[in-house]
Amino acid sequence: MWGGPRARSEAPLSESERLLFSGALRHDKKWAVYEDPLLRMSLWSMARQFPSMLATVCRVAWGVDRAALLVVFGTNLAAGLMTAFGLVATNQVLVHLFAAGPTAERLREALPALLSAGAVAGVSVALGSWSVMYAGRLYPKIELAYTARYYRGMARCEMAALENKDIYKVLAAGRYGTDSVKRMLRYAVDILHDVVGFAASALVLALLNPLLVAALALIAVPRWLAAVAVVRRTYASMHVWLDHTRAVDTITYPITRVDVSAEVRVHGAGKLLMDAHADMAATAAREKARLARAEAGTELAGSAASGLGRLCAYGLLWLLLTSGGMPLAAAGTAVLAIRTSTGYLAGLVMQFNHMVEESMYLGDLDEACALTARHAIPEGGRDVPRGGFDVVLDRVSFRYPNTDKYALRDVSLEIPRGKVVALVGENGSGKTTLAGLVAGLYLPTDGTLAFGGVDVREADRQQVFDQIAVLSQEIAHWPMTVRANIHIGRSTVPRRDIQRRAERAAAEADVLGVIEDLPHGWDSIAVKGFERGVKLSGGQWQKLATARALYRDAPLLIVDEPTAALDPKKEIETFAALRELTDDGTTVLMITHRLAATATADLIHVLRDGHLIESGTHTELMSVEGGHYRELYELQAAQYGNGSGTVPAPRKEQPAGT
Numbered sequence: 256m257w258g259g260p261r262a263r264s265e266a267p268l269s270e271s272e273r274l275l276f277s278g279a280l281r282h283d284k285k286w287a288v289y290e291d292p293l294l295r296m297s298l299w300s301m302a303r304q305f306p307s308m309l310a311t312v313c314r315v316a317w318g319v320d321r322a323a324l325l326v327v328f329g330t331n332l333a334a335g336l337m338t339a340f341g342l343v344a345t346n347q348v349l350v351h352l353f354a355a356g357p358t359a360e361r362l363r364e365a366l367p368a369l370l371s372a373g374a375v376a377g378v379s380v381a382l383g384s385w386s387v388m389y390a391g392r393l394y395p396k397i398e399l400a401y402t403a404r405y406y407r408g409m410a411r412c413e414m415a416a417l418e419n420k421d422i423y424k425v426l427a428a429g430r431y432g433t434d435s436v437k438r439m440l441r442y443a444v445d446i447l448h449d450v451v452g453f454a455a456s457a458l459v460l461a462l463l464n465p466l467l468v469a470a471l472a473l474i475a476v477p478r479w480l481a482a483v484a485v486v487r488r489t490y491a492s493m494h495v496w497l498d499h500t501r502a503v504d505t506i507t508y509p510i511t512r513v514d515v516s517a518e519v520r521v522h523g524a525g526k527l528l529m530d531a532h533a534d535m536a537a538t539a540a541r542e543k544a545r546l547a548r549a550e551a552g553t554e555l556a557g558s559a560a561s562g563l564g565r566l567c568a569y570g571l572l573w574l575l576l577t578s579g580g581m582p583l584a585a586a587g588t589a590v591l592a593i594r595t596s597t598g599y600l601a602g603l604v605m606q607f608n609h610m611v612e613e614s615m616y617l618g619d620l621d622e623a624c625a626l627t628a629r630h631a632i633p634e635g636g637r638d639v640p641r642g643g644f645d646v647v648l649d650r651v652s653f654r655y656p657n658t659d660k661y662a663l664r665d666v667s668l669e670i671p672r673g674k675v676v677a678l679v680g681e682n683g684s685g686k687t688t689l690a691g692l693v694a695g696l697y698l699p700t701d702g703t704l705a706f707g708g709v710d711v712r713e714a715d716r717q718q719v720f721d722q723i724a725v726l727s728q729e730i731a732h733w734p735m736t737v738r739a740n741i742h743i744g745r746s747t748v749p750r751r752d753i754q755r756r757a758e759r760a761a762a763e764a765d766v767l768g769v770i771e772d773l774p775h776g777w778d779s780i781a782v783k784g785f786e787r788g789v790k791l792s793g794g795q796w797q798k799l800a801t802a803r804a805l806y807r808d809a810p811l812l813i814v815d816e817p818t819a820a821l822d823p824k825k826e827i828e829t830f831a832a833l834r835e836l837t838d839d840g841t842t843v844l845m846i847t848h849r850l851a852a853t854a855t856a857d858l859i860h861v862l863r864d865g866h867l868i869e870s871g872t873h874t875e876l877m878s879v880e881g882g883h884y885r886e887l888y889e890l891q892a893a894q895y896g897n898g899s900g901t902v903p904a905p906r907k908e909q910p911a912g913t
């Protein structure tokens with residue numbers, strides 16, 4: 256009857272899964288590693304959990320709108336009581352109808368009870384509407400409270416925590432809990448409604464004859480067990496088949512994507528994916544059929560056992576009637592009460608199971624919020640100088656979470672205020688990591704990093720962030736207007752200044768003409784697939800992101816590969832523009848593989864395998880016999896037929912490459 260043993264087994268692998276994934280495609284997410292708590296849960300432990308789950312939800316609801324919570328609970332309690340009153344009133348109606356005497360007189364006598372039953376039904380409806388109204392007021396508030404707490408926490412979380420896969424797993428799982436909290440409350444309210452209704456019907460039965468309550472148990476328990484067994488088996492299957500289901504989605508999704516459409520058509524990837532889909536879907540269909548067979552069997556067994564219980568109950572009623580132990584009217588009420596209570600019970604089982612599932616997600620959300628609080632970037636701290644600062648690293652080492660290898664080792668260097676400083680080195684030498692530390696995103700594992708003499712660990716990090724603009728390799732493509740895509744660089748700019756400043760930044764980034772030529776100009780949505788959506792090229796995005804960074808108007812600008820997507824002419828212009836920024840005291844920290852550009856930098860730091868191996872101006876570094884920078888430069892120059900290592904003119908009057 257229970258889905259246990261099968262639950263822990265593996266879903267059978269299709270041929271396609273072996274071919275495409277060399278086994279099952281497992282996700283490294285929290286939802287995928289649930290040790291399916293629902294399956295391990297006994298009925299008893301589920302019942303015991305109920306009060307604590309209810310308490311959690313009520314605590315949140317109490318915090319956001321206690322009046323609405325009281326009304327919702329109060330109306331549902333009252334509705335349950337109305338069930339009991341309704342049964343009592345019905346009983347009175349039956350008593351009068353089955354009494355001796357002329358029909359008209361019996362009907363007249365039954366009228367007050369009939370009216371009471373009608374009034375009770377009316378009050379129940381009114382209570383129901385009232386409950387719906389207040390619940391509608393309460394649910395969004397709870398959702399908002401939880402959602403805001405979660406996302407605020409995520410936005411303030413240290414990057415190192417996000418990079419830690421164990422922490423991230425919990426944080427990512429928390430997102431699903433934001434929906435759960437609302438549903439938890441809804442289930443809790445429904446459960447309360449069903450419990451009170453069930454208890455009221457059982458009470459009426461007990462008043463009629465205590466033996467009937469035992470008979471009710473005979474009807475109810477098998478159905479409850481069957482329903483729980485079906486739900487548990489479904490969850491068991493879901494957990495075992497979760498990876499499989501998502502793998503099916505994973506392989507079909509690319510077929511709909513525009514960016515891989517060429518491969519889907521020209522390479523025939525579409526056929527491979529579709530065949531795999533058919534194969535994997537067939538495996539899943541067999542599982543569905545197995546579930547359906549098992550469910551039919553369980554339902555049959557449950558209904559048969561419950562039917563036997565019903566026979567016992569009606570047999571008992573018959574015995575009571577024939578022995579004169581119960582009047583006919585009471586028996587009629589008992590039948591009604593039995594039907595009412597079993598109806599409540601069926602709802603109760605379903606709500607309860609849903610609630611247990613939701614409680615897992617809610618638990619994840621609580622855990623995620625607690626983690627974001629523990630790993631939050633500290634608020635406040637020592638003031639850093641306004642209007643820019645020198646950045647000094649002293650024997651800084653850094654290791655990413657979950658790694659043994661140091662990305663930076665014993666790095667000591669300076670990024671002087673108002674200068675163009677270039678970071679140079681081969682792939683993986685640590686340039687981006689160093690830029691992340693300078694941006695205040697990471698804290699050194701060892702050593703010290705100071706902004707204007709203030710150690711990053713003591714500094715007010717918000718003040719540090721306020722003075723830094725980042726133009727990273729991975730450009731954020733915000734699905735907003737191009738105006739908003741620039742404004743998001745400094746969202747504190749007053750509304751009235753947005754357009755003027757955005758236009759200035761766009762002009763500086765040489766993207767103003769592009770924006771004005773868009774079909775909807777500044778109101779174009781920068782991502783396709785939306786009304787007014789446009790598709791920008793890689794280079795246009797890079798310029799838009801440059802405009803975003805310039806709009807920020809920060810004294811320290813960190814640019815990582817700023818010209819990767821630009822054509823040679825724009826590349827030269829961009830480096831010249833960055834150079835010009837230093838005229839007003841802006842510091843530019845630039846990471847680039849285009850060494851023609853570094854020639855114009857005031858200072859070049861060369862990294863290799865996480866170590867700082869050389870520092871100096873282009874001229875100084877080119878004079879180092881056998882130096883790494885010189886080697887890299889000459890390699891690049893040779894590609895253009897200029898292996899001599901001739902130094903291009905370093906100042907903006909004659910930008911590199913001209």
Ligand SMILES: Nc1ncnc2c1ncn2[C@@H]1O[C@H](COP(=O)(O)OP(=O)(O)OP(=O)(O)O)[C@@H](O)[C@H]1O
Binds near residue numbers: 656
């Ligand atoms: N988030 C991360 N988690 C773990 N290791 C990382 C992470 N980011 C970078 N690394 C590792 O740190 C080292 C330095 O990487 P980094 O990205 O700083 O190099 P880079 O010089 O910027 O490279 P590139 O020129 O290719 O952009 C590499 O060994 C890389 O694998």
